[in-house]
Amino acid sequence: MKDPIPESTVARLPRYLRCLSDIAVSEAKCSSEELAEAAGVNSAQIRKDFSYLGAYGTRGVGYDIADLSSQIRTVLGLTRTYPVVIVGAGNLGNALTNYGGFRAWGFEIVAVVDIDPNKVGQPVDGLTIEPMHDLVRIVDDNSIEIGIIATPASAAQTTVNRLADAGVTSILNLAPIILKAPDGVQIRRVDLSTELGILAYHRNT
Amino acid sequence: MKDPIPESTVARLPRYLRCLSDIAVSEAKCSSEELAEAAGVNSAQIRKDFSYLGAYGTRGVGYDIADLSSQIRTVLGLTRTYPVVIVGAGNLGNALTNYGGFRAWGFEIVAVVDIDPNKVGQPVDGLTIEPMHDLVRIVDDNSIEIGIIATPASAAQTTVNRLADAGVTSILNLAPIILKAPDGVQIRRVDLSTELGILAYHRNT
DNA sequence: TAGATTGTTAATCGATTAACAATC
DNA sequence: TAGATTGTTAATCGATTAACAATC
Secondary structure, eight states: OOSSOOHHHHHHHHHHHHHHHHHTTTOSEEOHHHHHHHHTSOHHHHHHHHHHHTOOOBTTTBEEHHHHHHHHHHHHTTTSOEEEEEEOOSHHHHHHHHOGGGGGGTEEEEEEEESOTTTTTOEETTEEOEEGGGHHHHHHHHTOOEEEEOSOHHHHHHHHHHHHHHTOOEEEEOSSSOOOOOTTOEEEEOOHHHHHHHHHHHHTO | OOSSOOHHHHHHHHHHHHHHHHHTTTOSEEOHHHHHHHHTSOHHHHHHHHHHHTOOOBTTTBEEHHHHHHHHHHHHTTTSOEEEEEEOOSHHHHHHHHOGGGGGGTEEEEEEEESOTTTTTOEETTEEOEEGGGHHHHHHHHTOOEEEEOSOHHHHHHHHHHHHHHTOOEEEEOSSSOOOOOTTOEEEEOOHHHHHHHHHHHHTO
16 A cells, blocks of 8 residues: 555546446446456556555455445545535536535535525525625535535636635636636636537547 | 647647637737646646647747637637537536537537427427437437537436437537447546545545 | 747656466 | 466556757
């Protein structure tokens, strides 16, 4: 077991988790070869990745899927619940609030805020849209550490700053813009146009 | 100018495009140092990336933003329009259909299909939800090459296969599952839970 | 010309993978 | 024991970056 897990390994762990839960439907154990096939990566890669976790398989047998999944969840920090706030109650924000898939990994949308007074007070999936100026209180009350930005690009940097001021330290940005992360705040970005752009590139290559 | 553009470079190009359009608001030219600052990458990285494009800056001056942006768009294949079909008219699918941001890079949602007869016929952002069994005709009629999967995970592999059969060769998968790509089809995956998982990992590190 | 910044090389760094001894 | 598969090393591969000559 080596200590610092490479970023590339971390990025693959959730993928392994997904594949393992598929395989678990029919089997209790699997080999690195089998998982490699399902995840589309090299089997040596998989064994190396797992060696960082201190997760031990059994030579000649393979990995116990339940054990391994549990190890991965522990390493990623998916053994607790994370309250999440969504900023921006437009189509995308509301779609995310309605999307139940976050809960399986412990992410629970506990608040949705919007700057538009006309949206404030409206219901979304059991929650009520709250005003942006209550953000500090909302983050405080719910001990929120993670925010998702579903605002237009033009409002995204302001939103980051306000989330940071309120005490949120992890942000997932869905707005199509590169943001500056305040000190102590980490931002990940998902840009669907970028993904389509990369698809387009490969079509023409 | 070397020929094969590394995948890592390709993945950064859309980011540069975003940053350049921000910078273009106030300036017509920029240096690799300035863009590096905005994009959060090393300036040598940027110059190296651009050297693959055959895009030439001017020594002592920098890069012409309009020229450079146009080069990047050309390389990525963003100089034409791509008709896109969205499969799955749930919250996410409808949010994407409503989302206007794809059009700026030439991706135009021309059809939304769903398997649920109750949804078929309903309007979404000027389109009408069409039945899944018309997929081949729809893809044909609109010369669709790109599909976005916004179905539940359980329906995603079937959807890939049907899209592939219909002639779609580029797929963006938003369902939280690892899919097998049929021959000649490329799939990119965006998994928001995975992104949150990686955020969670870094919180606890 | 002097200052600035590119384009490119070469060095560094890190990630992937083949190979195989260890061992179930 | 024989067969299978891990865990790990060492080799390979590719990506990043420092450095600097070229040149605007």
